[in-house]
Amino acid sequence: MKREIKFKLNGEEVTAEVESHWTLLYFLREVLKLKGTKEGCGYGECGACTVVIDKMAVNSCLFPVMEVNGKDVLTIEGISGPGEALHPLQKAFIEEGAVQCGFCTPGMIMSAYALFEEKKNPDDEDIKEAIEGNLCRCTGYVKIIDAINAAKRGK
Ligand code: FES
Numbered sequence: 001m002k003r004e005i006k007f008k009l010n011g012e013e014v015t016a017e018v019e020s021h022w023t024l025l026y027f028l029r030e031v032l033k034l035k036g037t038k039e040g041c042g043y044g045e046c047g048a049c050t051v052v053i054d055k056m057a058v059n060s061c062l063f064p065v066m067e068v069n070g071k072d073v074l075t076i077e078g079i080s081g082p083g084e085a086l087h088p089l090q091k092a093f094i095e096e097g098a099v100q101c102g103f104c105t106p107g108m109i110m111s112a113y114a115l116f117e118e119k120k121n122p123d124d125e126d127i128k129e130a131i132e133g134n135l136c137r138c139t140g141y142v143k144i145i146d147a148i149n150a151a152k153r154g155k
């Protein structure tokens with residue numbers, strides 16, 4: 001059954017007709033064609049689909065799209081600055097060599113983004129906790145933690 005929802009997506013008001021069984025991930029990727037948010041496992045285990053909803057990191061593959069009604073959603077497409085300047089986290093991931101295949105990267109960055117919303121000066125334990133639900137098959141995580149620390153210093 002279709003319902004109308006209204007919410008904020010990357011700073012813009014969105015009104016859409018959605019099916020009640022759709023996930024937010026399906027809506028982002030297949031309806032809006034925002035392909036930055038990745039689908040890995042599809043059941044809450046890998047974090048590739050992480051977006052930020054009302055400042056909290058959320059697995060969009062498990063989040064019913066109906067529930068974004070009235071909320072503020074941010075995806076990897078929405079964090080760059082004016083003129084599409086890279087966000088400090090995006091720059092740091094590139095500069096610290098934290099991107100290999102890149103499949104986990106949008107989710108990692110959105111988890112780190114939510115961490116920075118919560119804590120201005122997170123330590124390594126905070127960072128590890130923030131990304132514990134984000135799997136990376138390539139980097140071994142050290143460079144990802146370095147990148148998040150570098151972004152923190154650059155903020
Ligand atoms: S695709 Fe959502 S947690 Fe893996």
Ligand code: FES
Nearest residue numbers: 101104136137138
């Ligand atoms: S860079 Fe390949 S999965 Fe993380």
